[in-house]
Every structure is written in structure tokens, then in C-alpha cells.
Amino acid sequence: MQYLPIFMDVNDKNVLVVGGGEVASRKVDLLLSAGAKVTVLSPRLNDTLERYCGHESNGNDAKITAIIDGYNSNYLDDVADSYVMVWVTTDNTALNKQVWQDCCERNLLVNVADQQELCEFITPSIIDRSPLQIAISSGGTAPVLIRYLREKLEALLPETLGLLGAFSGDQRDRVKQQFNSVTERRRFWERFFSSKAVSLTTDKAQLQQEFDLQLATPQGDVEGDIYLIELPDETDLLRLRALRLMQQADVILYVEDNNDSMAEFIELCRRDAERYPTLSADFAKQAKTRQQQGERVCLLINDNAQFATLRESLNAMSVVA
Ligand SMILES: C[C@@]1(CC(=O)O)C2=NC(=C\c3[nH]c(c(CCC(=O)O)c3CC(=O)O)Cc3[nH]c(c(CC(=O)O)c3CCC(=O)O)/C=C3\N/C(=C\2)[C@@H](CCC(=O)O)[C@]3(C)CC(=O)O)/[C@H]1CCC(=O)O
Ligand SMILES: NC(=O)c1ccc[n+]([C@@H]2O[C@H](COP(=O)([O-])OP(=O)(O)OC[C@H]3O[C@@H](n4cnc5c(N)ncnc54)[C@H](O)[C@@H]3O)[C@@H](O)[C@H]2O)c1
Numbered sequence: 001m002q003y004l005p006i007f008m009d010v011n012d013k014n015v016l017v018v019g020g021g022e023v024a025s026r027k028v029d030l031l032l033s034a035g036a037k038v039t040v041l042s043p044r045l046n047d048t049l050e051r052y053c054g055h056e057s058n059g060n061d062a063k064i065t066a067i068i069d070g071y072n073s074n075y076l077d078d079v080a081d082s083y084v085m086v087w088v089t090t091d092n093t094a095l096n097k098q099v100w101q102d103c104c105e106r107n108l109l110v111n112v113a114d115q116q117e118l119c120e121f122i123t124p125s126i127i128d129r130s131p132l133q134i135a136i137s138s139g140g141t142a143p144v145l146i147r148y149l150r151e152k153l154e155a156l157l158p159e160t161l162g163l164l165g166a167f168s169g170d171q172r173d174r175v176k177q178q179f180n181s182v183t184e185r186r187r188f189w190e191r192f193f194s195s196k197a198v199s200l201t202t203d204k205a206q207l208q209q210e211f212d213l214q215l216a217t218p219q220g221d222v223e224g225d226i227y228l229i230e231l232p233d234e235t236d237l238l239r240l241r242a243l244r245l246m247q248q249a250d251v252i253l254y255v256e257d258n259n260d261s262m263a264e265f266i267e268l269c270r271r272d273a274e275r276y277p278t279l280s281a282d283f284a285k286q287a288k289t290r291q292q293q294g295e296r297v298c299l300l301i302n303d304n305a306q307f308a309t310l311r312e313s314l315n316a317m318s319v320v321a
Helices: 022-033 047-053 093-105 143-156 161-178 182-194 196-200 204-216 240-248 261-267 280-292 304-313
Strands: 014-018 037-041 065-067 085-088 109-112 125-129 132-136 225-230 251-254 274-277 296-301 318-320
Touching: 014 022, 022 037, 022 047, 022 085, 047 065, 085 093, 093 109, 125 143, 125 161, 132 143, 132 161, 161 182, 161 204, 182 196, 182 204, 196 204, 225 240, 225 280, 225 304, 240 296, 240 318, 251 261, 251 280, 261 296, 280 296, 280 304, 296 304
Parallel strands: 014 037, 014 085, 037 065, 085 109, 225 296, 225 318, 251 274, 251 296
Antiparallel strands: 125 132
């Protein structure tokens, strides 16, 4: 992985944008929507940024602070609360490089628009259904491809995704009170999000009704499951059903092998799942113990004979060969 994806809290924090043109105003809009305190440093501002300074209305409703001047590294230092990041958008490549260098010397995070070699972080393509957000990156290889992907996803994702996210956030404490274990809570949410009624709801009152109904309906005993999966030679050949089960597992058991192919399959499993290399003789015993603790155990097998034996001895809930 070339870049580490994270979501940063810039609310009420100082951010500097160098340059005051078209690109700067796009970055400023993004930063303001995340609640940042934006300062723009530029000898000239475009009309949008002029408006944001509140010049026309005597600065009373200014959205940004403007420093009308050419760049000078002193501006990086002369602030009470230092900048948490700097965005560089001027039309002068040599100057952009200078700003990047000055920021690096000060350990300031810096992005120079469209100059990847001068970016300590890069900007993703964003789908915003706040509080739910999706950020897509190609690691700088194909900006147009991720814009295209965003447009496809935007069309697929329901408008109500933000509502659903916010509603779930509000109800988390109630679900915590009702269910003691993480496993039970997760199952409740999985059942809730996958129910048809929830996918069709368009307002909060309907969601609340469905939520109350499901919370009052017993889930039954939380019994664990065992999924037995025979791996193909390559990850590309993995069945979709196997992938889905691997994504639901709490525990992954596998026999360690000397080549890297097992690692590639494990990489596709649920991020939070516990992963254990296991001696093949212990597979069945370990799987059953964890199942009895209410967990979903996924056994990854790359050996035909062993798969057949385990299939006989385990009462596996799902078998994918
Ligand atoms: C996501 C998005 C956000 C944004 O910028 O707001 C974004 N670029 C977007 C669009 C876009 N950018 C360019 C075109 C014209 C087509 C073309 O030239 O290919 C288009 C298409 C268009 O405008 O439709 C030109 C371009 N961009 C970069 C280079 C340099 C290079 O490739 O070496 C050049 C060539 C400059 C030249 O030739 O001079 C570099 C970067 N652009 C990034 C982000 C970062 C990597 C993100 C990643 O891959 O994960 C990174 C590394 C640095 C950064 O800027 O942070 C936004 C899509 C948002 C959306 O619509 O959803
Ligand atoms: N507009 C786009 O969609 C787009 C797309 C891709 C790449 N670019 C590139 O990104 C860069 C910026 O684009 P733009 O459209 O915002 O250009 P722009 O000409 O509108 O803005 C450039 C800004 O940089 C400021 N500037 C110049 N010298 C400065 C200095 N010494 N200190 C501080 N600020 C200074 C100018 O005052 C101006 O506000 C350009 O190199 C452009 O080629 C633009």
C-alpha cells in the first residue's frame, strides 16, 4: 500500500492555502465543509474567494482570512496556532516546490495540487453522504479513473445513506444496552441493515419504527458457525460466496505454507477477524471450540484430502469447494 488512508479532523484548526485562483477556491470549499479555519495567502483572489473574505459586506460574515501578498516562508511561522496542513495551488511551479520544501523542513503536511512528487498527502475522490463518506484513490496513477468510479458509485448508492448512518449513530447506545457482546451487537446491525424494510425506508420515522420492531424481536441464541472453504489456486478464482463468508468471519484458521499464496487469501478476510496458523491435526478441535463461543469460524484449506476429511468430521454450516 503506497498511501495510508485516514480521515482527519480539521474542525476549528488552522489551514493555509497558498494561491487564490480556481484551484484554491475548490480546495477552500472542501476545507470549509470540514470546518477548518482557512487562511488564503495570495497577491490576487478570484471572485469566489473575494466574496468569502466578506469584503463587500465590511468583513462581517467573512468565511476565510486572506493575506494579500506573495508567498514568504515567514507566513508559515507567524501564526499563533500553527497550521495543521498547507495546500499549494499557485501557477508558479518553482514557487510550489519552494513552499513544499519549506513545509517539509517544518514537518508541515503539504499538498501541491496536481504535483504528486510534491505531495506529502494526496486528495482522494470523495462521495459525501455525511456522516458517511467514501474516499477513493488510485495512488496518483489515474485521477480520471477514480472520478469515473465515483460517478458510478454515486448513482448506485441510495440518497438515504447519510440518514441511515446518522440514525445508527444515535441508536448505538440503545443497542449496547440491549446486547452484552460485540458479536450479538454486530449480528443485530447486520440483520437491521440487510432487511428489506430498512433498504426501502426514506425517512427517520419509518427507520425508527423498523428499528424498534427488530430490537423487540429476539435474535435467537447466538450460535457460532463453521465455514469450510477449499481455496482455489489463485485469489482471482475464489467463489463470491466464499469471499462473502470470509468477510463475515470472526476467526480465520489456516495451515501455514511456505509460499505466499495463503497470505493473499488471508488478506481478503474481514479486517477485524483473528487469524491463526493451525496444525492440521488441531483444525477440527479449535474450530468447534470457537464455534461454541458463538463465533463464526472460517477454515481455509488448500489441500483436497484434508478438505474431504474435515467435511466428514465437522458439521460445517457452509461448505464452499
Ligand atoms: C481526486 C482528485 C481530487 C482533486 O484534485 O480535487 C485528484 N485529481 C482529480 C482530477 C484530475 N486531476 C487531473 C485531471 C486531468 C486529467 C489528467 O491530466 O490526467 C483530472 C480529471 C478531471 O479534472 O476531470 C490532473 C492531474 N492530477 C494529478 C496530476 C499529476 C500527475 O499525474 O503526475 C495531474 C496531471 C497534471 C498535468 O498533466 O499537468 C495528481 C493528483 N491528482 C489527485 C487528485 C491526486 C491523486 C489522487 C489519486 O490518484 O488517488 C494527485 C496525485 C495529487 C493531488 O492533487 O492531490 C480529482 C478527481 C475528483 C473527482 O472528480 O472525484
Ligand atoms: N483550474 C483547473 O481546473 C486546473 C486543473 C489542473 C491543473 N491546474 C493548474 O493548477 C495551477 C493553479 O490553477 P488555477 O486555475 O487556480 O490558476 P489561477 O491562475 O487561477 O491561480 C493561480 C493563483 O496563484 C497565485 N499566485 C501567484 N504567485 C503567487 C505567489 N508568489 N504567492 C502566492 N500566490 C501566488 C495567483 O495570485 C493566483 O491567485 C495552475 O498551474 C494550473 O495550470 C489547474
